[in-house]
Amino acid sequence: MDSVKDRIETDIKSNDVVLYMKGTPVFPQCGFSSAVVQVLTHMGVKFKGINVLEDPEIRNGIKEYANWPTIPQLYVKGEFVGGCDIVREMYQSGELAEMLQTKGVDVKLA
Amino acid sequence: MENRPVAQAMRRKLEAALAPLVLEIDDDSAKHAGHVGARAGGESHFNMRIVSAAFAGKSRVDRQRLVHGILAEELAGPVHALALSLRAPAES
Numbered sequence: 001m002d003s004v005k006d007r008i009e010t011d012i013k014s015n016d017v018v019l020y021m022k023g024t025p026v027f028p029q030c031g032f033s034s035a036v037v038q039v040l041t042h043m044g045v046k047f048k049g050i051n052v053l054e055d056p057e058i059r060n061g062i063k064e065y066a067n068w069p070t071i072p073q074l075y076v077k078g079e080f081v082g083g084c085d086i087v088r089e090m091y092q093s094g095e096l097a098e099m100l101q102t103k104g105v106d107v108k109l110a
Numbered sequence: 111m112e113n114r115p116v117a118q119a120m121r122r123k124l125e126a127a128l129a130p131l132v133l134e135i136d137d138d139s140a141k142h143a144g145h146v147g148a149r150a151g152g153e154s155h156f157n158m159r160i161v162s163a164a165f166a167g168k169s170r171v172d173r174q175r176l177v178h179g180i181l182a183e184e185l186a187g188p189v190h191a192l193a194l195s196l197r198a199p200a201e202s
Contacts, residue, residue, distance in 0.1 A: 031142075032191065069178050069185045070192065085194050086170045 004061035012075040016105050017047035020062045020073040025049040032084040033072040039091045044108030045100060077103045116153040116188050120181055124160065127180045131199055132161035142191070155191040166198035 012018050017040070023029030025037050025047070040047050052059035052071050063069055066080045074081040076099065081087065090096035097107050117135050124133055139152035158177075165173045173196040178185060185192065 032193075067175065069182075080171070082171055082174070086174065089170065089195075 004057050005065060007058065008062060008065050009078075011048065011050060012078045015048040016077055016103075017045055017100075018050060018075045019047050020050050020052055020058070020071055020075075022051070022053050022071055024051050029053060030071070032070075035084050036072045036074060036087050039087055039096070042109075043091070043097060043100070045105060076100060076105065114153060116184060117156070120156070120184055120189075123180050124158075124177070128160065128162040128164045128176075130160050130162040132159060134159040138191075138193070149188060149190075153188055156189060157193040159195045159197075161197045161199055163199055165196050166200070168198075170196075 019025075019033075019036055019040065021028060021030070021033035021036065023033060025041075028034035028037050037049070050058065052062065059071070062071070062073055066073055068080065068083065070083055072083055072087075074083070074087055081099075082090070087096065090099065097109060100107050114137065117137060121133065121135055124130060136157040137152055138155040138157050139149070142155045160177070164176065168176070174194055177192075177194055177196065181189065181192070
């Protein structure tokens with residue numbers, strides 16, 4: 001398991017915003033993953049999408065890593081933010097933009 | 111609800127653990143039919159709205175983790191997706 005954990009930590013620490021998702025940002029294969037991609041895209045946030053469907057080790061590893069049973073999972077500056085419900089609620093209340101800006105991530109609200 | 115063993119079991123567990131003021135459980139499985147994780151009998155995709163004093167003072171992540179813990183057995187089994195709206199009484 002250590003190598004999976006190392007891979008996750010490398011990804012979330014070397015990219016400001018990482019989304020573990022089903023499918024890719026261009027072709028999401030799950031409605032919940034797609035919803036988070038749409039929020040981030042709408043906010044003009046650059047992110048790295050990691051397709052868990054291509055990697056069963058990461059798919060299981062990320063659930064253990066965050067102690068969170070579902071995909072998608074959003075990480076900002078190495079910290080777990082939440083899944084689809086939380087991202088959507090934080091986007092609607094304006095907290096997501098505020099949190100990203102506080103952490104020094106570029107947000108370009110259309 | 112009679113033919114909804116998963117939803118019934120989840121309702122019992124949530125009522126016992128959270129004493130919710132509001133507990134709405136919708137089975138969204140039909141919307142996901144044919145998609146990965148959907149099961150023939152439905153009861154794979156749920157949408158819940160819960161209002162409980164147990165959520166007061168807790169972060170969004172901690173609220174969801176609390177519910178995930180109560181429903182660990184279902185999440186490890188038939189339940190593929192769970193959309194949650196979790197509020198404390200003062201917020202609803």
